[in-house]
Amino acid sequence: MSSFDDDLVLNGDILKMIGDVTGVEIEEENEMDHKTLHNLLANHRGVCDDDEEEDSEFKDVVVGEEEFKIKLICNEEIPSTLFAQYIWPASKVLSSHLLELDLPSSVLELGAGCGLPSMVMCRRGVGRVLVTDFPHPILLDEIEQNLARNCPYKDNVQITGLLWGEEMGEKVDMVIASEVLWLHDQHENLLKTISSSLNPLGTCLIAFSHHIPTLEEKDLHFFHLAREGGEFESVGEVLREEVVHPFSSHKTTTIFLFSMTKK
Ligand SMILES: C[S@@+](CC[C@H](N)C(=O)[O-])C[C@H]1O[C@@H](n2cnc3c(N)ncnc32)[C@H](O)[C@@H]1O
Numbered sequence: 001m002s003s004f005d006d007d008l009v010l011n012g013d014i015l016k017m018i019g020d021v022t023g024v025e026i027e028e029e030n031e032m033d034h035k036t037l038h039n040l041l042a043n044h045r046g047v048c049d050d051d052e053e054e055d056s057e058f059k060d061v062v063v064g065e066e067e068f069k070i071k072l073i074c075n076e077e078i079p080s081t082l083f084a085q086y087i088w089p090a091s092k093v094l095s096s097h098l099l100e101l102d103l104p105s106s107v108l109e110l111g112a113g114c115g116l117p118s119m120v121m122c123r124r125g126v127g128r129v130l131v132t133d134f135p136h137p138i139l140l141d142e143i144e145q146n147l148a149r150n151c152p153y154k155d156n157v158q159i160t161g162l163l164w165g166e167e168m169g170e171k172v173d174m175v176i177a178s179e180v181l182w183l184h185d186q187h188e189n190l191l192k193t194i195s196s197s198l199n200p201l202g203t204c205l206i207a208f209s210h211h212i213p214t215l216e217e218k219d220l221h222f223f224h225l226a227r228e229g230g231e232f233e234s235v236g237e238v239l240r241e242e243v244v245h246p247f248s249s250h251k252t253t254t255i256f257l258f259s260m261t262k263k
Pocket of ligand 1: 112114
């Protein structure tokens with residue numbers, strides 16, 4: 001298994017993202033260890049706070065008529081810079097969209113975090129639901145508990161560590177992901193995993209928002225790479241939705257949903 005330190009470096013874009021989330025100005029050359037970062041994010045509204053009652057770690061989320069009780073992933077052993085500790089609005093937009101679609105027979109979620117879209121697919125009765133995230137055992141254990149809590153009939157569900165760039169070793173009809181495009185140096189790896197996991201004519205749905213002003217084109221470059229690679233067709237936006245900003249109830253943010261089909 002790859003270690004976090006080897007695979008996720010605190011590069012400039014990640015530090016800018018942390019600055020955007022917390023409102024704290026972070027200079028790129030700042031030396032910040034993962035523990036300091038965890039505390040910085042933990043003190044920020046929306047992330048679990050050790051001083052609050054245990055129950056506050058649980059969030060009630062409603063998608064359509066489905067209700068979910070999700071435990072935020074707050075274990076300090078899990079690197080905060082994975083940003084798995086929030087239920088990002090993009091995952092809710094993606095989840096709502098999944099309620100409307102014809103059921104695929106199998107689905108793979110990448111960078112699942114709390115795994116809300118996978119939970120929706122389980123509830124809808126998809127035959128095979130593969131829930132994956134960074135191969136960190138505690139993170140995967142937290143995801144497993146959330147799935148078990150919300151999807152009691154879970155024989156059809158598998159939770160696995162999968163580093164972007166690796167092959168899943170099993171093909172599916174649909175790949176889903178939310179908020180995975182902000183790590184620009186991972187775009188090629190993501191495409192590799194998506195392409196090698198999809199059956200011909202399978203669909204990939206990706207929901208995201210632009211987190212760092214001026215880096216919008218870098219986010220969208222992922223779809224340019226997908227078109228250029230020639231393995232996908234109909235790469236494009238299917239919807240966009242204005243939602244309340246995750247860190248300020250006075251602001252909104254735009255969530256984009258893109259789809260691409262494997263040739
Ligand atoms: C911003 S969070 C989004 C979580 C969730 N999809 C959501 O929208 O609420 C990014 C997710 O990608 C995962 N991740 C980051 N880098 C990864 C990598 N190289 N390979 C696999 N997963 C990764 C993180 O652990 C985290 O769960």
